[in-house]
Amino acid sequence: MTVAPQLLPVAAARTARADRLSSWMRHKGLDHLLLTAPDQIRYATDYRAQLVSESTDWYAAVVDADGEAEIFVPFTDHVMERPEPAVDRLRRLHPAPSWAPAACQPRQWVTGLSVVLRARGARRVGFDVLDAALLHDLWTDLPRLSFLPCAAELFTLRAVKDDSEIQLIDIACRINTAALDKAVQAAQPGMRDHDLLAVAAEHQHSLGAEFLTHSVCNIRKGSGSWFADGAPLREGEPFFLDTGCHGPGGYASDAARTGFLGEPPPAVSRAWSHLLTAYEEGRNAARPGVRCSTVHDTMNAYLLRHDLPPTPYGTGHGVGLRCCELPSVNAATRMDTDDTLRVGHVIALEPETAVEVEGRLMVLKIEDNFAVTPSGLRCLTRATTSDDSAP
């Protein structure tokens, strides 16, 4: 499963992203970007800033329209010139305050960023996420610069993937699905939710995941109550796992599997069978030119027609350098934009339903990741063993 680094299309993905970003910056008249979210930094520079789940503002990249980057990092006490000879456009690393949210060290950050933005002659700077007080101070320090929020546009730009990006997502999906399958296969009565997540996490790491994004397990809890709490598995009951990780290269996978211990009650089997059919109808509906809400409505309408509760949240989302990005797949009334599916989108679909048996609610869920191709969806996550009919 572990893919030799030289076989990963990382350089191709880096070039494709840099070209797309550069065109967009020129079109917007931006001479620099100031990025702090690890996935935005990765997109623009390929630099890995997801050190910890909470390192959402420990790094900052200043990137120009040629893709040349200077990055603030928390682990050095001196400027490092051309730290990665193989990455030509990564000019230098600067020391940043270590191990605290950026909001806690505004003067350190404003001083460092101002020096670099001034030295580069920045004028119109797009940014993704900045603490409001820090942004205010930066603006005060650099009154001749324009700072323009552009997180939403960056996510829009990222929604359509290059083939190399889809290959990297595919590798993350293979890791994540294999880990999920191992956990479902390991399930035995008496094991706890924590034990299943342990199996999944162990395999995500040993198969070469870069970063574990989430691992939830639902045993006898309602929708939204996805957190393991020591619940033991019992014969005849379903459970589901929803896990995610970044593969080598930083791209994500986000998938879910329902498992059964022994023979479930007939009402559960019926609901599960209907969920799979609803899912199949949603997958078949999803093709280029179709609105995301149509895919969502197709799955939920099928569930409702069969007297099952519909998914009480969005049934899908884009997958890329985040587990969850654009396009959103939800009811039209729940989205700012009801996007049209396009070739190159990569989406997760994740319908859910529930059934009450002897006063106990049992939630059923499935989630795979798909590339949108001219002829429809191509599954990037292997089918669950309980669903041999899935693509």
Next chain:
Amino acid sequence: MTVAPQLLPVAAARTARADRLSSWMRHKGLDHLLLTAPDQIRYATDYRAQLVSESTDWYAAVVDADGEAEIFVPFTDHVMERPEPAVDRLRRLHPAPSWAPAACQPRQWVTGLSVVLRARGARRVGFDVLDAALLHDLWTDLPRLSFLPCAAELFTLRAVKDDSEIQLIDIACRINTAALDKAVQAAQPGMRDHDLLAVAAEHQHSLGAEFLTHSVCNIRKGSGSWFADGAPLREGEPFFLDTGCHGPGGYASDAARTGFLGEPPPAVSRAWSHLLTAYEEGRNAARPGVRCSTVHDTMNAYLLRHDLPPTPYGTGHGVGLRCCELPSVNAATRMDTDDTLRVGHVIALEPETAVEVEGRLMVLKIEDNFAVTPSGLRCLTRATTSDDSAP
């Protein structure tokens, strides 16, 4: 290891935090807070919003000075009144756009938040993190409200912990340390960095961790190059692991262990022994009333006196509902504020040094978590087996 939920001081921690926050809000003249970071939401409401590593803005809590809260969540299609009967002050949950950064759905968010803020008669609202475009739209929608950035002040407020909070950190530390020790003990020549992280993650989950925050492993790489890449362990070489997790209740632990396979070269043994002494001097220096920079300088000065490279980044940080919060322990020139240690602070100390043997750089590191008590530090993470003298 798994602690029975009824034995966790979660309710005590919730009350202590709510009281502290309430006093602070009244002192600041804030009638509401608008919080989106999972740890800030947890602090103010005890509600768990860390669903995925990237769910940093999928939830939003509106909290008044009595601690009464309404929370936007991504997993429901309808308003849920009093969703947790045991949590009196959690009034209702509202549907929020699912599975996308908030910046991608500004109208959905602004509409939802405006309705709630208006209905509650909010006037002066402190906020932690909001997308700049979304904040602009919210302000336009609610021109009579004041929105005041307060992330930095919230982190300052959080730095001193109640005893119940320290107990919860202690539980997270026991989980994290046991997982680290298992991984170090499992190390064998030929195993890869990924395999060690697999052992650690498996144990974090099976011991009841809520959420895995990070897992890095350094084998024959420089400082800052902490990411597993398939490197195999070799006889006579050191390696280090740095892992973190949230325990039950949401509090974090962040620790690191260096391991050795067989007998390391004399230069490595010497450097390791000096690192442990530097660490001991830092620990002994750390007591109430001492500046954080003094602790930092003590450790690095010792390393420099013994011709070893000092830690090239901050040697410590607070630990709480984030792995890394205030106070920062760094050089005075690298911090906005050189805090004085106080009873109730919980800190990580993490000195590092390196030694070159036959042209290969070997990085050595150790990290534990400590509560600051009147008489000095109390270790919350068990000593590494290689350091029996540690507290």
